[in-house]
Amino acid sequence: MALRLGVVFGGRSVEHEVSVVSAMSVLREADPARFDVVPFGVTRAGRWLTPDETRAQLARGDAPYEKRMEGDVPPLLARDAVLHEVRSLDAVFPLVHGHFGEDGTMQGMLEMWELPYAGCAVAASAIAMDKSLQKQICEWAGLKVARSMTVRAADWRAEGERIARCAESMVGYPAFVKPATGGSSVGVSVARSREDLVEALEAAFRIDGKALIEERIEGREVECGVIASAASPVGEVIPAGEFYDYRAKYLEDSARLVAPADLPADVADAVRERAVAAFDAVDGGRGFARIDFFVTPDGEIVLNEINTIPGFTPISMFPRLWGLAGVSYPDLITRLVDLGLERAQERRARDAGR
Numbered sequence: 001m002a003l004r005l006g007v008v009f010g011g012r013s014v015e016h017e018v019s020v021v022s023a024m025s026v027l028r029e030a031d032p033a034r035f036d037v038v039p040f041g042v043t044r045a046g047r048w049l050t051p052d053e054t055r056a057q058l059a060r061g062d063a064p065y066e067k068r069m070e071g072d073v074p075p076l077l078a079r080d081a082v083l084h085e086v087r088s089l090d091a092v093f094p095l096v097h098g099h100f101g102e103d104g105t106m107q108g109m110l111e112m113w114e115l116p117y118a119g120c121a122v123a124a125s126a127i128a129m130d131k132s133l134q135k136q137i138c139e140w141a142g143l144k145v146a147r148s149m150t151v152r153a154a155d156w157r158a159e160g161e162r163i164a165r166c167a168e169s170m171v172g173y174p175a176f177v178k179p180a181t182g183g184s185s186v187g188v189s190v191a192r193s194r195e196d197l198v199e200a201l202e203a204a205f206r207i208d209g210k211a212l213i214e215e216r217i218e219g220r221e222v223e224c225g226v227i228a229s230a231a232s233p234v235g236e237v238i239p240a241g242e243f244y245d246y247r248a249k250y251l252e253d254s255a256r257l258v259a260p261a262d263l264p265a266d267v268a269d270a271v272r273e274r275a276v277a278a279f280d281a282v283d284g285g286r287g288f289a290r291i292d293f294f295v296t297p298d299g300e301i302v303l304n305e306i307n308t309i310p311g312f313t314p315i316s317m318f319p320r321l322w323g324l325a326g327v328s329y330p331d332l333i334t335r336l337v338d339l340g341l342e343r344a345q346e347r348r349a350r351d352a353g354r
Contacts, residue, residue: 010069013098022312041069116344120287141281179208219294224275236261
């Protein structure tokens with residue numbers, strides 16, 4: 001009998017539309033012999049839709065990356081029809097990017113419900129979502145990271161002049177300014193001056209109350225997929241503009257995604273090794289992630305960030321890289337869900353032995 005697999009997507013994040021496109025790909029590609037896939041759209045207000053409501057929204061003829069889950073419906077706990085469907089599930093594939101999906105909150109909820117799920121567990125999800133925390137932990141694990149400074153909105157409002165001077169001394173210009181828990185490069189800016197820095201921090205604080213001012217690394221942007229401490233081949237992003245922003249990722253066909261990356265074998269192996277080290281540093285366990293790096297002209301490999309719910313869109317690097325490793329998209333979904341089921345089985349065994 002096929003497993004009832006809930007696919008949860010949309011959500012409050014600035015990456016809502018990306019999540020919808022990812023989910024549409026998973027819904028289409030999941031092995032029907034293995035899974036009875038049940039879609040749950042989550043609105044920008046955080047309200048869960050029933051599977052039938054979700055299917056109706058997906059059937060609308062919106063342009064790619066413009067489709068949203070919408071509905072003036074009550075909160076989840078007041079939606080008996082949604083909860084009834086959730087109770088029927090055997091496992092969940094969370095595809096909500098960012099806040100309330102990728103940051104450990106949904107994983108914690110699923111743990112409380114005793115529902116197996118694909119992806120990293122609570123701690124790894126929370127740590128990897130916060131770029132400030134993930135950098136600290138990966139640096140402690142011996143990985144090279146860019147110089148950065150963490151700034152909280154309240155501190156910036158109170159001591160902006162002092163913080164700006166510190167940033168100029170510690171990081172310098174040009175610098176990337178980004179929300180600590182953002183994604184898809186939303187809210188990311190390049191600052192080349194004090195005036196730029198002020199504007200960039202204000203943009204980042206509209207996304208999150210904590211921001212990073214980060215050294216700009218000159219180098220090639222490469223990415224590697226990791227599943228349960230196994231690494232994929234390495235890919236490269238070649239942006240047409242200054243950096244690989246949201247528009248270049250999803251709205252324009254300007255960036256080149258090269259897979260596999262044209263790297264010397266020893267450099268590619270070193271990237272793969274460091275990807276696994278970063279994944280293990282945040283305790284990825286039986287989850288998965290896409291790990292992004294810079295390779296500098298002198299061959300130094302610098303960690304950029306860890307994404308524990310990478311894109312699953314038709315153009316996304318994570319499924320593309322695993323395709324190079326011989327793992328088809330349907331098999332990739334199956335593998336990720338199976339790992340979640342194994343983790344849940346191990347937990348039940350531990351609980352039974354207490």
